[in-house]
Amino acid sequence: MNIFALIMGLFAAGIVAAASERVHAHAPRWISLIAFVVALIYTSSAWLGAGSGTEEYARQVLPWIPQFGIQVFLVLDGLSLMLVALTAFLGIIAVVSSWSEISERHGFFQFNILWVMAGVVGVFSAFDLFLFFFFWEVMLIPMYFLIAIWGHENRSYAATKFFLFTQISGLLMLFAILSLVYFNYQATGVITFNYFELRNASLDPDVAWWLMLGFFVAFITKLPSVPVHTWLPDAHTQAPTAGSVILAGILLKTGGYGVIRFAVGLFPEASQDFATVGMLLGALSIVYGGYMAYSQSDFKRLVAYSSVAHMGFILLGVYAFNEIAMQGAVVTMVAHGFSTAALFMMAGALQQRLHSRELSKMGGLWVLAPRMGAMTLFFVVASVGMPGLGNFVGEFLALLGAFQAHVPLTIAATIGIVVAAVYGLSLMQRAFQGVPNPDVGEIEDFGAREMTVMILMMIGLVWLGVYPQLVLDLSAPVITSLGVAGL
């Protein structure tokens, strides 16, 4: 599989989509849709083409800046492949979810979506730290535009906040990357940004600890974890539907991916020392995110805070340092991609119909739009962690593994699933149940287009919930290679 071509293809599709607006206003979204479908098929074919137990599905090395040991070094291992496939899938969802929402500058909109996704694919497959940082920034700027141009009433505030948080934390990571390269250069006399070589760099433990912290802060800001989560509710609330879907479904996962791949992968010992703090932040995110979600009255903000809670499971799972918990973190990433993307799509659909995200202006919508109600119910239930659906597998594994590592924190995190029930059901109640709000007139229920994507995501979640083995098999070699102890 040619990853470079995939990334460049998405970039190129973005440019073509932007240009095609001159031909027809609706041409960009079709181009974008086709691009993501092709990307999904291409990625899946690589998956299906490889035998089971494959550790690397593709590897590509192209020269870039040889003086500084910088290469275009792209690798798809199981974890990357899974996330790249998820990216392509959610790309489709994002395009469909804003099918009729965007009324101006269609071309540039799809351009941004495609470029974000290209950047994300790059992030998931780059094994050269410089290249990784490059893609990290590439995905940031189109996202900024998505929020700042097509966002809602308070968009520039939200976009700037998003940008600053990510940028400042990215700066920390850049600093950590450069220091790592420098220290490696001092030790070996070779300048390299190669992941595998830097992994073997012998570092002073103190230095490694600080460098790990640089990566850690960058990734938990993206994840996000308490206490650096506050950009997320604003960004989600203000972003257009496609933006929220991408943000929740994919961009947050880059944080989780980064923690696994870089914070833990590059500095296993330092991360071990740091494990309790990581788990603490995870548990804190779970409880605090859930609690904040309950206090919101804005549909999107509520879901955004619930994302914080779900991302806490990732942190908890990764820093429990055992296979079960880490697999839980990985499954949570995928399942959360489905469930939260669907909820944001729902929020977008409601906003399009009601011109509001306030839950107080909803109520009794089930009567008016039973299909929307049923879909929301399904995804709320998924997000509450119902067994048989993907989120449960992830959260259960994370907690089960975490319990082996740290009992009190796991108990605290388990309380989070009670809180999840509180906010999830309260969302359902306030939006869809109760007396129909008299201010809401007739609203259009979901049509075939929306139902198709919703059902796709439902199938995804059920599949993850009853037979997650495919995902587990994909990530197992990666987790083993991290040197995480089995149980």
Place this chain on the structure above:
Amino acid sequence: MESLFYIAAVTALASTVLVVTGKNASHALIYLIVSLLSVAVIFFLLGAPFAAALEVVVYAGAIVVLFLFVVMMLNLGKGSVARESAWLRPSMWILPCLLTVPLFLGLVYALSGEPIQTAGAMVGPKTVGTQLFGPYLLAVELAGILLLAALVGAYHLGRRYMSERREEM
């Protein structure tokens, strides 16, 4: 002969004060010429005849005349004197003087030390010229570029002014 220096110095100071405090631009320019000429005398007395000549020719001759041209073009008449009086309230002098007087005193204090006499030797145009086109050649070139840039800039600014004037007429 030394008294000549002090006379020139006092003249320079007095005329300069009149420049700064004056209300009529043309008069102020005349005082400025006086001041510059006094300084030229001092240059001469310090043994720098070439500098003195340049002071007279370029400063008093060219630059100040340029000022005069502008004053004439802007046609600053009686009204402008009245406006100056309005702009120049006595109280406005306080704050700047609070700054400049200490600066003056400080500088004087800093520069005073054991009394040193100037060499009293003449440094003629020839020496200056050899130096100028020897070690300082690069600086001369740079100064030339600066003047060229100023020329272009002044032309640009002035041309638009003139063309607009012409349209009005």
Place this chain on the structure above:
Amino acid sequence: MNFALSIPLEHVFVLAVALFCIGLTGVLVRRNVMFVLMSLEVMMNACGLAFVAAGARWAQADGQIMFMFILALAAAEVAVALGIVLQLSRRFDSLDVDSANEMHS
């Protein structure tokens, strides 16, 4: 023929500093741009005087050379500045240095 006198260097410097400070006061006080420019000329001239005096102390040409550069600078400055003055009076019908201020603080 030598007209050069031996003058206490200090006195020349005092004169230069005095001229400089008078010029500075002018710059700070005057609102009329013409006077501001004249004051600037005074200040530059004072600097030139200091250089020449210093050159005269050692009977070297360098002081005069520096004076010539200051001269060039003054000429350039005046040329451009007067062009601006013309524009200023044309656009704003005023010679007030602050008349072109569009900042709101």
Place this chain on the structure above:
Amino acid sequence: MGVLWLIPTFPLLGFLVLFLSQGKLPKIVVAIVGAGSIGLSAIVAVVVGKAFADAGAEPQSQLLWTWMRVGEFVPEIRLYLDGLALVMTGVITGVGFLIHVYATGYMWDDHEEPEGFSRFFAYMNLFVFAMLMLVLGDNLLVLFLGWEGVGLCSYLLIGFYHRDPNNGYAARKAFVVTRVGDTFMALGLFLLFRELGTTEIQASLAAANIAWPEGSTMATVIGLLFLGGAMGKSAQVPLQTWLPDAMAGPTPVSALIHAATMVTAGVYLIARMHDIYIISPEAQFWVAVTGLVTLFISSFTALVQTDIKRVLAFSTMSQIGYMIMALGVGAWSAAVFHLMTHAFFKALLFLASGSVILALHHEQDMFKMGGLWRKLPIPFVSMLVGSIALAALPLTSGFFSKDAIMLTAAENPAAGMVFWGGAAMAAFMTALYTTRMILLTFFGEAKTAAHDSSGWNMNAPLVILCGLALGGGWFGLDIVSGVLPDGGITMHDHFSPIALVTMAMPLLGILTGWFVFGSSRGGSTQLPGTEFAENVRRFWYSGWGFDWLYDRAVVAPFVALARMNKNDFVDLVFKLAASTTRGVHHVLAVIQNGRLRWYAWNMALGLVFVFVVVMWEALG
């Protein structure tokens, strides 16, 4: 044996059909699919049960697929059938089928939710599926899947009439309170896995017997955590408060979920994990205490309720209290036996009350009923039969099971007389409130006009359940003897003094009831009308103040805290950084004002400053 998987599959298919058709099927098709799927399951259950009995009651299992494989954590989706599971399956599919049939009549012309017929049966089928997974799963994780699944369906069905926010509140309360219990259970699961390395039920019990000596702390902790799970699901003190509110759901739901099946899941769990409690008598003792406290408290509460369904709800709590206490005192088989008989008579009571409620156009207040026995003969007889079984009059099904429990409790070495005394007191109360309910509902003056519109599909289940409630006690339940440690119902001497007192309690209760409530023919709720009695009545009516306590101790602080922090105080830190920057900007913007002389002045000032510093250095 190969068809075991069909038992949960039919309800699942029924759910999928009803869910995917989005309510577009005609009602009759919905009814056939909804009830038929459970009927098919019941038939398969009978076939499987017959084969099971013929094969000598050997436990059998069927692997469907491996759920996931992560390191050593390899939970399988495996169905496991033994006597206990078979009894549960029989109750779920059998009673479930009857209730489904009844519901086709009850929900047919539902005026509150006319569009919801299909949705109702979809949820009901999903519930039966989940419940079957709960009892058939051979892995605690599969059990947990069912456990959460039934909780979800319970939530959905309590909130079925979703237009009324109160129902939504009741539904959420049920879900959240049981979730608290589920959290305990999940923690128990984590601990069990950590200690024993497996979550397979049979394997872990076997491992526990080897790994832990008697009285082991680990067994106690796990036992208590599972007890916490059971408390939530089975509405035991202190997690019982959701059950009365759960009556907001349609009556067949109350019959199926909140009487016959789901609420007994806790009993099933403890019975299933009995080895743990045998290892740890301490945990078992607390099980008994939980049951005793619940049955005692709720039987008093039931006495003063005015809503017929709430009476039955508290009665259910109290009867489950009996079961839990039975488990606690080691009457394992008796507990399961009571679970079964209770499913019969309580389902009967709920369905009969449902007929009454429907006939009175959704009137549930007993004080607005009265004199109905002539107009509603079948519900009346059903109610009567259910009541005598509930009150455990001799030779009814309830008698056999409850008697076995109480007599075993009396023999408990730790606190036998306390357990027996409390249970006997509650038995008295049970008879008392049952009498009150019958008298208020069916005798006295008619206060609301009744229209009996129930068809055969509502009456037939009542009749069948009448038969089961009366004769269910003769089943004897030998089938569980191989599973549970006490080897079946212990036979007691029915003529010992304690047994006679036990037997007399219900009769005494009925007589007292007749005396107290019969004289006024249901005219008064009051016990002797002093102020103290009124306070007691109010205290009992509120369910001994648990709701009041939780509202103030948990709900109100949480909500207040949530309101207070809506804008996320963490954000203040970042906002502070932003506002500081903005403040500095404003200050600096004042300096940059475009006034040339101001700039010049500052330059001069800087010059002086630098000069002063230089001088200072030079001189100093």
